[in-house]
Amino acid sequence: MNTGETIELTVTDVAHGGVFVGRIGAEDGRGGRVIFVPDAIPGETVTVRLSDTRKSSFWRGEVLAVSDASPHRRPHVWAAADLDVAPEDRPGGADFGHIELSHQRELKLHVLRDALSRFGGMGADAVAAATLQPAPSVRGADGEVVASESADGTGWRTRVSLHVDENGNVGPFAARSHRVIPVDALPLATAGVQRAAQTLQGRAPGRLDLVQPADGRVRVIARADDAKRRPTASKDPAREVVRERVGAREFLVDAGGFWQVHRLAAAALDGLVGDAIETLAPGGLDPEAQHLDLYGGVGLFAAALGDRGARRIVSVESDPRATDNASENIAEWLGARAETARVDRWLNNWNSRATDRDRERVARGIVVLDPPRSGAGREVVESLVAAAPAGIVYVACDPVALARDISTFRAAGYEPRSIRGVDLFPHSHHIETVVTLSR
Numbered sequence: 222m223n224t225g226e227t228i229e230l231t232v233t234d235v236a237h238g239g240v241f242v243g244r245i246g247a248e249d250g251r252g253g254r255v256i257f258v259p260d261a262i263p264g265e266t267v268t269v270r271l272s273d274t275r276k277s278s279f280w281r282g283e284v285l286a287v288s289d290a291s292p293h294r295r296p297h298v299w300a301a302a303d304l305d306v307a308p309e310d311r312p313g314g315a316d317f318g319h320i321e322l323s324h325q326r327e328l329k330l331h332v333l334r335d336a337l338s339r340f341g342g343m344g345a346d347a348v349a350a351a352t353l354q355p356a357p358s359v360r361g362a363d364g365e366v367v368a369s370e371s372a373d374g375t376g377w378r379t380r381v382s383l384h385v386d387e388n389g390n391v392g393p394f395a396a397r398s399h400r401v402i403p404v405d406a407l408p409l410a411t412a413g414v415q416r417a418a419q420t421l422q423g424r425a426p427g428r429l430d431l432v433q434p435a436d437g438r439v440r441v442i443a444r445a446d447d448a449k450r451r452p453t454a455s456k457d458p459a460r461e462v463v464r465e466r467v468g469a470r471e472f473l474v475d476a477g478g479f480w481q482v483h484r485l486a487a488a489a490l491d492g493l494v495g496d497a498i499e500t501l502a503p504g505g506l507d508p509e510a511q512h513l514d515l516y517g518g519v520g521l522f523a524a525a526l527g528d529r530g531a532r533r534i535v536s537v538e539s540d541p542r543a544t545d546n547a548s549e550n551i552a553e554w555l556g557a558r559a560e561t562a563r564v565d566r567w568l569n570n571w572n573s574r575a576t577d578r579d580r581e582r583v584a585r586g587i588v589v590l591d592p593p594r595s596g597a598g599r600e601v602v603e604s605l606v607a608a609a610p611a612g613i614v615y616v617a618c619d620p621v622a623l624a625r626d627i628s629t630f631r632a633a634g635y636e637p638r639s640i641r642g643v644d645l646f647p648h649s650h651h652i653e654t655v656v657t658l659s660r
């Protein structure tokens with residue numbers, strides 16, 4: 222068959238990356254050619270236009286219509302991305318938006334467990350123990366709920382990237398392309414970001430990041446595509462330092478720097494990482510031990526360590542602006558410092574220079590690591606296990622990269638003690654996971 226041809230496809234599974242799986246030419250559900258499609262749900266029969274038939278192992282397609290719909294199908298949370306829009310005109314970023322919210326979470330947990338089994342080599346019981354929860358509500362000092370997830374999973378994005386094309390169109394990119402799709406709503410964004418997005422006409426071509434920190438005021442940061450329009454460093458709005466808040470604690474962050482995207486995410490992860498630390502060190506962290514916050518950003522998890530008794534903390538982060546902010550954010554712990562380095566190099570350096578006393582301190586300490594989507598990778602994991610910390614808390618935003626790293630940890634004797642997913646990206650396939658490991 223050729224690209225452009227139309228087929229009927231029974232969708233049997235969900236795969237990593239927000240795509241769904243069916244097979245054609247299969248007998249009794251076995252064999253046949255795998256077809257990956259977006260916008261479907263397992264159990265459905267859909268009409269698919271083949272969009273890429275070049276590979277022998279699998280083809281790709283686009284869903285044009287649903288002939289037998291799942292009971293979990295809903296009108297898309299983002300009308301611009303629904304099936305009545307041509308596939309090439311559907312904006313990206315809400316690839317589970319056509320699925321009832323609790324079923325989205327079941328599918329995400331299935332993808333996480335499948336990755337742990339296939340790439341992490343974990344047994345059925347350990348895999349089944351992995352959980353996924355919605356973002357927990359945030360409570361104030363006297364226990365009252367001050368912020369919670371919306372019932373329909375919308376209105377959470379405090380950070381959104383839009384694009385301006387050469388014709389002045391403003392909007393997100395289409396799914397799987399770099400074509401700007403003008404839209405009249407951004408339902409996953411906070412109300413403030415949505416309002417700010419209505420004011421962007423007349424901007425020069427390039428990327429626009431809309432950022433709403435804790436003060437509620439939305440910053441619009443132009444990320445010039447060409448160096449000519451790049452603002453000077455001192456006037457760069459991306460470098461304005463804003464304040465984010467987790468409970469009573471404030472964090473300085475560059476407006477254009479990394480901060481968790483969901484308005485409840487930093488508090489949710491602080492809570493889950495805190496639980497993991499308390500599991501590993503039920504009586505509180507050893508103040509004489511050396512604790513590490515790897516891929517530390519502005520020190521969110523260094524503070525989680527400090528809040529639970531750590532005194533000697535090193536936060537390692539490659540972005541010097543983030544470590545500048547981290548230094549201030551963790552200044553109240555006199556033994557804490559932020560270092561600008563790549564984690565792989567920092568660990569290699571540490572392993573080659575550590576004294577017996579350094580090693581003894583790390584062996585009693587906890588390491589939190591929160592790598593980017595590609596995961597920590599074998600080299601970093603092997604360097605980390607060579608340092609032999611008492612416990613590890615791994616915060617992951619990609620289940621397959623996580624599972625591969627877990628496999629490396631397990632080969633060195635570190636076993637996952639708990640695996641807790643949290644849905645910090647409703648209506649998209651993304652999932653955040655916190656894993657507690659120890660020997």
Ligand SMILES: C[S@@+](CC[C@H](N)C(=O)[O-])C[C@H]1O[C@@H](n2cnc3c(N)ncnc32)[C@H](O)[C@@H]1O
Nearest residue numbers: 479516517518521538539540563564591592593
């Ligand atoms: C997922 S973010 C986590 C940041 C922080 N833990 C937080 O939650 O706010 C990953 C961070 O790792 C940093 N990073 C990426 N690659 C790195 C590397 N090889 N070494 C050190 N830091 C890195 C990025 O700049 C980013 O701040």
